Amino acid sequence: MQSDERPLRKIIHVDMDAFYASVEQRDDPELKGKPVAVGGGHRGVVTAASYEARPYGVRSALPSVTAKRLCPDLIFVKPRFDVYRAVSQQIRSIFSDYTDLVEPLSLDEAYLDVTEDRRGLGSARAIAEDIRRRIREETQLTASAGVSYCKFIAKLASDHRKPDGLCVITPEKGPEFVASLPVAHFHGVGPVTAKKMERLGILTGADLRDWSLPALQAHFGSSADWYWRIARGIDEREVKPDRPYKSVSAERTFDEDLRDADRLAAELTRIAGYAWDRIERAEVAGRTVTLKVKYGDFTLITRSKSFVLPVPDLDAFTLAGQALLAALYPLPKGIRLLGLGLHNLSEGGVEPPVQLGLAI
Template identity: 80%
Template sequence: MQSEPRQIRKIIHVDMDAFYASVEQRDDPALRGKPVAVGGGHRGVVTAASYEARKFGVRSAMPSVTAKRRCPELIFVKPRFDVYRAVSGQVREIFAAYTDLIEPLSLDEAYLDVTEDRLDFGSARAIAEDIRRRIATETGLTASAGVSYCKFIAKLASDHKKPNGLCVIPPERGAEFVATLPVSRFHGVGPVTARKMERLGILTGADLQSWSLPQLEAHFGSSGSWYWRICRGIDEREVRSGRPYKSVSAERTFDEDLRDPDALAAELERIAGYAWVRVDRAEVSGRTVTLKIKFADFEQVTRSKSFGAPVPDLTAFTAAGQALLAGLFPLGKGIRLLGLGLHNLIEPELEPPAQLGLAI
């Protein structure tokens, strides 16, 4: 007996445009049309940047001193996460009118599975258009959306016509669309992997499609099968509502092994900045800071420190990581990878306010 063909999914990835900075420009007319960075401060990092600031190369997780050097007219504003959470709640209420299958990735983006057309719009494109219209009307902000049959391509598509754009990629165009894009834009291909691919002559999805599965696995290990599938537009992951975070982290593999304590401390400070931007966007808090180290001989170790209350801010998070790193010296061999993460995550609204002094 022949089985029925599986129904093609209809997935929308919605991404608010420069969310934190756009909220600040919405609420303060004096900031509109000007380069704005949320965050910063002394030895701080940029949490978000307006499109006016991005034209100068200002990006999230960039040290504030670098951002100011690139854009002298940059205006720093303090983050207001209570406001961002409130607006995010408004947006999620809009999503809930169309589907129960909502997978938030952060305060400003989410996947929606609209395979079941509960409001009879007739197409996923029409649903995405109505969602964007309601977001603009009810929040005064813009959002971009990607519509496709799988999560990987929907996310690529939402970025394709930013800001305030809509891109629809049907199944028959999936592999063709991926072929035109640089591999550096692919989810799961970080800067180090992108440079490795470039050295192998893999610059675009089309280049990646020319490699066989055994070839990719020989060069990239278990990740090779993921790269083989996504360059062909194959992604079977489901939209999972209520997806809990287990940890939030960032890591970096160095082009050359490092042993110098000052150089490693400087790299760890940068990595902490990247990780904390993700912590803020994921709307989580946690009690454990974990340092990940991979040595030149590929030996991997982790060191952790747990506290009685949530780690309160980037400064405390970085200090905990630096203390864990300092405990490794003197080094017997070079380090090729550093990572820093927040674990033992908790629901912030369930925790009473607490001040934590990280004396390590």
């Protein structure tokens, strides 16, 4: 997997368990043990769900109305991103005691390269156990961790024994671990690709490994090399601290091409809520809103609007996206995919809201 000239990397993926919802349950004892959803309200979607809510099918990005129908006892709480950021910084401070090589993915998860055993704990497993112990003691929250020789498998491993679990996958066991899992669980294989793989008879990592690179290229183009490598447990990406964001977005592919203006507006509002959640998790601000549209014949277009000041909040972000969509009417054909994103980013989030002129 790695060159003989350098040691195998020791990588930990730490993922907080139902982070937003767990913080709310920690801070309000009356919520403990109950199905909780963070979000709802004007956003219209679930931002995060507690483990008590998940057996009912409540999950992130689910419309609030649907979530309440699935779980009548569901308790909605408003998100408190200032609190989540503060707890996230507390957790990152713990990470920094073990390594400088920390790559945050969001407020609630990160990769750590602990190849150098700074504290002399003896193994990556011991380091992960100590990090999880400190998180529990210092924040009263639980984290799951995956330990392996590469980022791809470490992330798979952290999901394997959630919540409050630890999973170690050694280099010898890496390929077979990947082979045993559904491809739908793989990072980089989204729902649409997973369905396409299913139609081709690719259900597990073992099925994917049976395909040659040329055969994968015929169906998946430039993504084929990644699929071929991960099916064999190969991932040589380094842990990169302070990973810069070029843009933050969300998109959705529909089961059928859409033309109805009200339906498309509702879908875009939902997508905007999910994208804004990612924007807040990434702690960035941006001045350019970009709409992505893929028509039924796979023609792809983008439309953007830039502002002098950063987009201040979800409402302004959504309004800008809706104006960009409205400018496309009358539609030449049905829409297969909608996406909305924020570009021209800077770190640190948005200062006190500023009223922007959003006429397009």
